[in-house]
Amino acid sequence: MNKFETYAYDVLVIGSGGAGLRAAVASQESGARTAVISKCLLGKAHTVMAEGGIAASLGHVDENDGWQPHFKDTMFGGKYVNDWRMALIHAKESPEAVRELERWGAVFDRTPDGRILQRAFGGHTHPRLCHVGDRTGLEMIRTLQDRAVAVGIDTFMECIITRLLTDREGAVCGAFGFFKNTGKIVVFRSKAVIIATGGLGKIWRITSNSWDCTADGQALAYEAGAELKDMEFVQxxxxxxxxxxxxxxxxxxxxxxxxxxxxxxxxxxxxxxxxxxxxxxxxxxxxxxxxxxxxxxxxxxxxxxxxxxxxxxxxxxxxxxxxxxxxxxxxxxxxxxxxxxxxxxxxxCHYTMGGVRVDHESQQSSVKGLFAAGEAAAGLHGGNRLGGNSLSDLIVFGKRAGMGAAEYARKVQSPAIIEDTTLEQYSRELFLPFERPGGETPAGVHHDLQNIMEAHAGIIRQGSELQEGLEKLKILKTRYPLIHVDGNTRYNFGWHLYLSLANMITVAEIIAKAALERKESRSAQARADFPNMDSAWGKKSIIVTKVNGAPEIRAELLPAMPDEISKLLGDH
Amino acid sequence: MAEKTHEAVFLIFRGTPENGEYKEYRIQVVDGMVVLDAMMEIQAKFVSDLGIRCNCGAGKCGSCSAEINGVPRLMCKTRLSDLPEGQPVKVGPLKSFPGIKDLVTDVSWNYEVNKTMTPFTPHQDTEWRMQQFEVDRIQEHRKCIECFLCQDTCHVIREHDKKKEYCGPRFLVRLASLAMHPLDAADRMAFIKEKAGIGLCNVTHCCSDVCPEKIRITDNAIIPLKERIADRYYDPVLTLIRRIFGKRKSNI
Known part of the structure; x- marks a missing residue:
């Protein structure tokens, strides 16, 4: 008999935005029993705020468009530090992914001959963005929400995941969290987990992001041992x-x-x-x-x-x-x-190109059984994302992650069972801030984090300022265990902020360290002390992993590009 | 540029349905602030455990629904300067749904209702051609952000609590968007009449008045559906024609 409310699934999707819902649909349709965990109510995820459109080379407005120019534009926009294999898959598969949305009920604006209309957008050399006025994200999320309901996916709304569960070999075997309405603990056992938690804009003070964009997935994956990539590139x-x-x-x-x-x-x-x-x-x-x-x-x-x-x-x-x-x-x-x-x-602050490092085909991370898709994953956008490439990213790689996780789950017998003593420890950690005497508040520490990042890791960066920012983050970290939360565990904004703050602080440090490491200016990373692009850095990605409790930074060569692909890009 | 500030008084519902009351908070407010900004400031300064549901802060996600001075509105879209000056601003939870804590209510009923509906079912042999004028009206329906303010204000739900018999304006909007989709092939008429309980709506337009997306819910969704129901079930001539020629999906 379990002490905690427990559910078992083949595949667990954390996040209910475009990537999470598309992944869940793909997973369920591949035969895996799938659940979606949503921090908010269904249909409220940050995808809803996407406006301009979905980039896909349907060629309805300009028949000269095709996957080749889309691929080329994406690589150029990302200043060639994209994972070219993901950019290729994305350019080839996005048209079908858009048609799929239409088949599921999305109603795009129309061309005079009755097809999906496309508009011009920054960085795209052809009119390519399929859109619904300027509320394309809402159309996408509602369509996917309806589809998820239609294929019978279980959803757990207003549920916050605070830990990924891993077995002795380090493979993921579930997730641990609680329901916002009650504060009651819940344990999910699953053979595979997909991180689709979106971005991290709330680390900065001036951001276009929702309250829920608090680096949860990047931090969960990092804590579980997964590699993060391209974290210096924040758009x-x-x-x-x-x-x-x-x-x-x-x-x-x-x-x-x-x-x-x-x-x-x-x-x-x-x-x-x-x-x-x-x-x-x-x-x-x-x-x-x-x-x-x-x-x-x-x-x-x-x-x-x-x-x-x-x-x-x-x-x-x-x-x-x-x-x-x-x-x-x-x-x-x-x-x-x-x-x-x-x-x-x-x-x-709008978007993070970096995130969990994933396999370009299956979207599996460096941790077995852990997958990631959408903004929480890295690779497609390189150093800078083009408008419209985010929504197409969600559906192309959301689908691949769902299929990849379902296939992986088929090979797993049964997820390992985590001992109650471990779960009890996780549970105790959650409630600590209620027991502490007054001191710091969640809002106060969050405010200071945002100011540090605005001042030290903003749109123009400098080595000395990043260093100083990292020192300030070090002090901020010592304040975190002094935060007190009032009241009880029932729908408590301060408590939820306290918990997401841990993720934001962890990831803020990673971003600052990665930004310090990349000693050049390339697309979204602008360094006043290294104002030029450096071709040596143009061949490398920065990878971050947790080693002995701290982020370890290393540079790794980008995957080699075959000549026929290189030719598509022309001179660069 | 120096911002003009002045003190404003807020009465916020605190507690649970069993044990709750309106409490007073005073903060300095600046030009251009909305109610949600004030709530977040009060949360940061005085009430760290405030129960509040918000996400995008931009009127796009429909999370921060509340009753402001008794009127169902989105907190993020209600500017303080549009409320009566010099009077306290009263902020409480939606009345038509069970309270959880403070400003948060349990809206899960809506998600259960949604599950009972036949989803979009395209014609088998379609080439996916639609004209803009054909989709204009359902694009209006599809602007819905599911804030559930229409559900909250609808007297069928609010006063008479007919949640078992009536799906509410939000879902009549969804049904209208499906029924009027040029390529949809499913017949939901019986569902709209019986399960969705469209007859319970007596066209008072209250839902349209509170819709933050300004969807003309009554005029452009509910009334056209009511007309279809009338044609299908209550038109003697059409009933006769159907008896002779057999049933077909109405395609008004």
């Missing part, structure tokens, strides 16, 4: 709202620029002509973000410390039809009518 999206304070950082979709929006400084100049005269507003995100940063720094910023993004030269009807959420967002939050006035925008 700062060029256009977040800068005012009012409550929504500072909230995303302004790239689709605004895709639909013709112009970036101007306070002098009215289209300043992108200085930074990327060829692609102008539709340059890659890293370039545009740094350009805005520069304009503001040199005193040419807008009233609230951003720059202007103007779409008012388009007709009001067009703007309202193609960018309805943006129209509403600015109307409701900032009293700005974007059909008449320019928006004020500035960079915001």
């Amino acid at each position: 700062f999206h060029p256009t977040g709202m800068v005012w009012p304070p409550g929504v500072k950082g909230l995303l302004v979709t790239e689709a605004v620029r895709g639909e013709g929006g112009l970036l101007k400084n306070k002098l009215g100049e289209r300043f992108m002509k200085k930074y990327d005269p060829k692609r102008m507003e539709l340059s890659t995100r890293d370039v545009v973000a740094r350009a805005i940063n520069q304009e503001v720094k040199e005193g040419r910023g807008s009233e609230h410390g951003g720059v202007y993004l103007d779409i008012s030269h388009r007709s009001a009807a067009y703007v309202k039809r193609k960018l309805p959420s943006m129209y509403q967002q600015f109307k409701e939050f900032a009293d700005v009518d974007i059909t008449k006035q320019p928006m004020e925008v500035g960079p915001t």
